[in-house]
Amino acid sequence: MSGCEACDAKKLVRSPSGLRMVPEHRSARSPFGLDEPPWVPDKECPRCMQCDTKFDFITRKHHCRRCGKCFCDKCCSKKVPLPRMCFVDPVRQCAECALISQKETEFYDKQLKVLMNGATFFVTLGTSDKSELMVCRLSNNQRYLVLDGDSHYEIEIIQISTVQILTEGFTPGG
Numbered sequence: 001m002s003g004c005e006a007c008d009a010k011k012l013v014r015s016p017s018g019l020r021m022v023p024e025h026r027s028a029r030s031p032f033g034l035d036e037p038p039w040v041p042d043k044e045c046p047r048c049m050q051c052d053t054k055f056d057f058i059t060r061k062h063h064c065r066r067c068g069k070c071f072c073d074k075c076c077s078k079k080v081p082l083p084r085m086c087f088v089d090p091v092r093q094c095a096e097c098a099l100i101s102q103k104e105t106e107f108y109d110k111q112l113k114v115l116m117n118g119a120t121f122f123v124t125l126g127t128s129d130k131s132e133l134m135v136c137r138l139s140n141n142q143r144y145l146v147l148d149g150d151s152h153y154e155i156e157i158i159q160i161s162t163v164q165i166l167t168e169g170f171t172p173g174g
């Protein structure tokens with residue numbers, strides 16, 4: 001196994017929230033990833049944190065896998081994919097978190113896949129006046145932006161502070 005393959009290795013982990021497929025090495029984690037939140041302890045939430053329904057033998061409490069707060073079944077019944085936490089299956093989330101996760105999943109399924117596959121851009125580097133035709137793609141572990149053309153650059157995502165989209169007469173995604 002090459003060093004690169006070892007860095008990309010993943011393991012199946014059982015957490016209180018569900019099964020997760022996480023990178024073997026923390027250094028291989030995606031910068032888009034989220035850590036599991038601590039759950040609000042059961043003894044600190046006698047009522048639903050959304051609708052204020054009292055929990056009892058009939059009304060059970062559920063923890064949102066994204067925010068960790070306690071809810072009744074009506075307020076936390078959605079099971080939504082949560083790729084930023086590496087869950088294998090959709091997980092229980094409150095309505096507010098489910099909406100956020102659905103929007104993120106759309107981003108992962110559309111824009112992020114385009115970046116993973118690569119797209120061709122005219123890139124102007126630094127103070128240069130000359131643009132170079134380059135294929136820009138996101139590395140498999142989502143940690144680097146790779147630019148390939150006559151030159152080759154790998155830019156660590158966490159080092160990028162600003163991205164400016166210039167359309168120059170055409171619509172993005174068109």
